[in-house]
Amino acid sequence: MSLPPPSLSTAIAVDQVLYTAAQVRELDRLAIASGIAGFELMRRAGQTAFDCVQQRWPDHSPLEVFCGGGNNGGDGYVVAALAAEAGLPVRVWALASPELLSGDAALAAQWARGAGVAILPWQGERPEPGSVVVDAMLGIGLQGEVREHYAAAILAVNSSAVPVLAIDIPSGLCSDSGRILGITIKADETLSFIGLKRGLFTLDALECVGVLHFASLAIPRAIYGQLAEEQLGGAVGHLSVGAMLAAWGARPRNAHKGVAGHVLVVGGDYGMAGAALLAASAAARSGAGLVSCATRPEHVAALLAARPELMAHGVNTAQDLQSLLIRATVVVIGPGLGQQAWGREMLAAALAANKPMLFDADALNIIASEPQLLLSHRGPRILTPHPGEAARLMACSTAALQADRFAAATVMADRFTASVLLKGSGTVIAADSSLYLCSGGNPGMASGGMGDVLSGVIGAFVAQGLSPERAVCLGACVHAEAADIAARAGERGMLASDVIEQLRSVINGYAALS
Structure with missing residues (x-):
């Protein structure tokens, strides 16, 4: 019952x-x-x-x-x-x-x-x-x-x-x-x-x-x-993908791409273009009206060849990023960003734009080393760390953090004034002074790029008008459900791109009919 x-x-x-x-x-x-x-x-x-x-x-x-x-x-x-x-x-x-x-x-x-x-x-x-x-x-x-x-x-x-x-x-x-x-x-x-x-x-x-x-x-x-x-402190809401999608409802019949938001993915330093591509592709498959990707100029041709629906832009400096930030509804930063001078310059520029931002991967690692960077940001924040990244943010060992994932997510949300999604077996979300848990997903997700896909999904939901809290909770559930469908063909060898291809059916409710 x-x-x-x-x-x-x-x-x-x-x-x-x-x-x-x-x-x-x-x-x-x-x-x-x-x-x-x-x-x-x-x-x-x-x-x-x-x-x-x-x-x-x-x-x-x-x-x-x-x-x-x-x-x-x-x-x-x-x-x-x-x-x-x-x-x-x-x-x-x-x-x-x-x-x-x-x-x-x-x-x-x-x-x-x-x-x-x-x-x-x-x-x-x-x-x-x-x-x-x-x-x-x-x-x-x-x-x-x-x-x-x-x-x-x-x-x-x-x-x-x-x-x-x-x-x-x-x-x-x-x-x-x-x-x-x-x-x-x-x-x-x-x-x-x-x-x-x-x-x-x-x-x-x-x-x-x-x-x-x-x-x-x-x-x-x-x-x-x-x-x-x-x-009730410490009580956790167990998330239901079906209930959340039903609460969101269908897309209006008169919708156009302008009302479905514009996601800007910033990342893909040398050798890591795939991470940015995965995040941007996931955002597109999750219903964002427009998706741009700011990456190294050398990667633009490959990204457009792989996903022509994206708008790929080569950026070398913060100045190159400014016009893209102005047009964005939400910024997803971190997939393949790296921690070198280029990645740090991109992060500083994005923070100054004060747009809703999702921080993942190397963006989190840079913030862990320089937490004062967030002082310059005035927009809503979403953090999506895996346990290792979360431990760096909290300046503790991974074992200590994992000892109480609920407490860790709560402290991070308070410390960084953000909605926090702590990845792992049983995803924990601390948002709007409440705790939630997504129990979906499977061991096949233990492969590279899964977190990049999740970032793109959540970013797309923010772009479409969901609050950061709802976007994080729904994003976790949709991502997990898509992964569970992809795993029907086997957990070992499952790729992040396999999950992307299931997002559309999950978001539109078709997965429940199969």
Whole structure:
């Protein structure tokens, strides 16, 4: 089921809200305060998980439930109790002594014991071949590295080659950041409850979540609206390409190229003309009325031969760029720009024009080395860094930045007064004081030029009148959807130009019909 839209000040279309662990705990508390007993919520979670196992792996036996010491473990004990009552072979491997459980988890363990479940302390055993594992060891409260005993159990499960259902979140995955905390369960399927956790959609999550399912546990929709405004900090809107395109609507019947905007791509120093060509081509395929490319004079003939719809201009100095900047609706700068004198001169000139600007690639690297450059710019800004570029902008290591992608994007947006798109597995966007996530895309995008294409797409949407915030969110979704269509022919060997050729069908809604 879909959760209510986020109570955030935004007109950007989303299909789900992704919550922090603290917010999910608050939703749980509000549900209990409304009159739903905590144990009833645990029973519903266990029943849903048991049904999932039965539907997905009906021929696997026995059911091996690995239970920890918290409410996540309590959910596992409920699964075990239901299996025993159904006459199915089941056993619980306890990572924490059942006698030390408290509250609802203790009640669940008592139910399992009363149903005849064998509850055994885990001492290094591996799941039996042919079995199915329910991971109920560590839930959303995990913050630090997985402790040694649990880490050993996770390793035993991962090395057993049996199917695994993770309850709420794979044990060892940080529910707020998507970071693996030392080691994590590699689940085939994950069943998340009450509120989808934002860490299930980014960074390392895609390696361990498997197929993701959601169950609200029949919590009334009104409960979600009770989160106070100050409690929504960190909530993430999950973007939907279909909803965003529908909100944009069709192009007016009386449209002409003058109302569809003019994108100026600045880049393509010696040896890097392809990056500028990809960005400009993507802008053209994304509906911009006019696309110009300011590049080295030596590249003009090749660009026009490759894409005659472009207006390619050779520029050697800032003076050469001035007339092009005057005519532009939006400037995309960085693809193939380089960090030498030419690229720096082009960037300084573009900044002084005070047009809406998208900064990518080497434009970001130059700004990282000279952040004061942005002081001269008065127009809207969009930054589209990959993790390495973002780390340079933030003057930190890539590992430190990736440890919390949501926080990193938020800080960058504030520091540079910009809409920020942080690339990577689970694209994170910080825009207009809100957070968004695009979960589309695939590993085939790990090849040169993909970021250049994304820059052109976003630039085209700004040119056509979308706000920078909407342009970034829609651009991320359209780019990912086009890449997913291109990947149907195979992920390895997919080129950025393959993605460009799918943009038109995605933007016009035809992809959904294929």
